Amino acid sequence: MPPPTPPLARQLRDATREAHRALDHHPALQRLLAARLTREDYAASLLALYPAHAALETAVCEEIERLGLGLEMPRRLARLADDLGSLGLTPQAAAVNALYPPGSVATLVGRLYVLEGSRLGGRVIAERLRRTLGPEVPHAFFSLDMAPGEWLRRLAELEALCPHDDRDAAEAGAHEAFARFRYHLDTRFQLLQPHG
Ligand code: HEM
Incomplete structure (x- = not known):
């Protein structure tokens, strides 16, 4: 039986369910799953994703460094470029x-949850693109x-970094992320639309 989901992860998932739903229904992302996707639309979606992902990944990596946490972070920005x-x-x-201001360890935990969670939909999207x-x-x-095991290990790591009293601050960090x-996705995507 897989280990139970840590309490912080449950709180973050429940608190951000709506925000995730709104994001994965965003036209820039929804069309990646569409059977009629064109190469031009795919390119425009990647262009729109770039500033959104760049701001979050850069903030998380800089904060890990600044706060002296020895966390391993797979970087994906160069892959996107x-x-x-x-x-x-x-x-x-x-x-x-529009970049992220520095925050506490709990803020970072919330941001990191969003950044790493965004890899979970990657497999479905990659298969569809192929x-x-x-x-x-x-x-x-x-x-x-x-991989599912990697996600559970990451959630356990976040749980260990965030004492019970700081969970609401982590939730605020995830909402902010x-x-x-x-915001970044909307802004760039609108500029890329033919009428934008
Ligand atoms: C079309 C785009 C997207 C699709 C299809 C998608 C799909 C998914 C799926 C299937 C899961 C659940 C995986 C599992 O439980 O094993 C998931 C989880 C998650 N995704 Fe997305 N996603 C998308 C975009 C994003 C974006 C852009 C972000 C953040 C910037 C994001 C953040 C998250 C987070 C934080 C989780 C973890 C939820 C939890 O705690 O269970 N996703 N996504």
């Missing part, structure tokens, strides 16, 4: 004034998915 490069495009980072756009489509970003991710 490589995929875009293979499609003939150059990514643009997020506006500096089917709709062919096996040669560059999709290194979505291919670094997460979903909101900022959504």
Whole structure:
């Protein structure tokens, strides 16, 4: 039997269920799963994802360093840039004034939950991309998915970093990460639309 989900993870999942639903229904992401996806639409979705992912991954990695935590973090930003490069495009980072402010360890725990959780949908998306756009489509970003055991280990790590009294601060960090991710995705995606 798999180990039970740690209490912090249950709290974060319950608190952000709606935010996740709204994000995975975002047109930039929903169309990655559509049977009629074109290479141009895929490229535009990757361009829109870049600043959202860049801001979150950069903040998490810098905070791990600043707070002196010895956490291993798989980085996916270079993969996203490589995929875009293979499609003939150059990514643009997020506006500096919309980046994440420094926070506490609990804030980082919430942000890290969102960043690492975002790998969980990768396998489904990568499989779909291969089917709709062919096996040669560059999709290194979505291919670094997460095995169930790896996710449980990560959740246990977050639990150990976050004392009971700090769980609400971690929840606030996760909410903030979903909101900022959504903000960056919306902003860049609207600019990329033909009428935008
Ligand atoms: C089309 C896009 C997406 C799809 C299809 C998708 C799909 C999924 C799926 C299937 C799971 C559950 C996996 C499991 O329980 O084993 C999951 C979990 C999760 N996803 Fe997404 N996702 C998408 C986008 C995102 C994005 C953009 C983020 C954050 C920036 C995100 C954050 C999370 C988090 C934090 C979890 C963990 C939830 C939990 O605690 O159980 N997802 N996603």
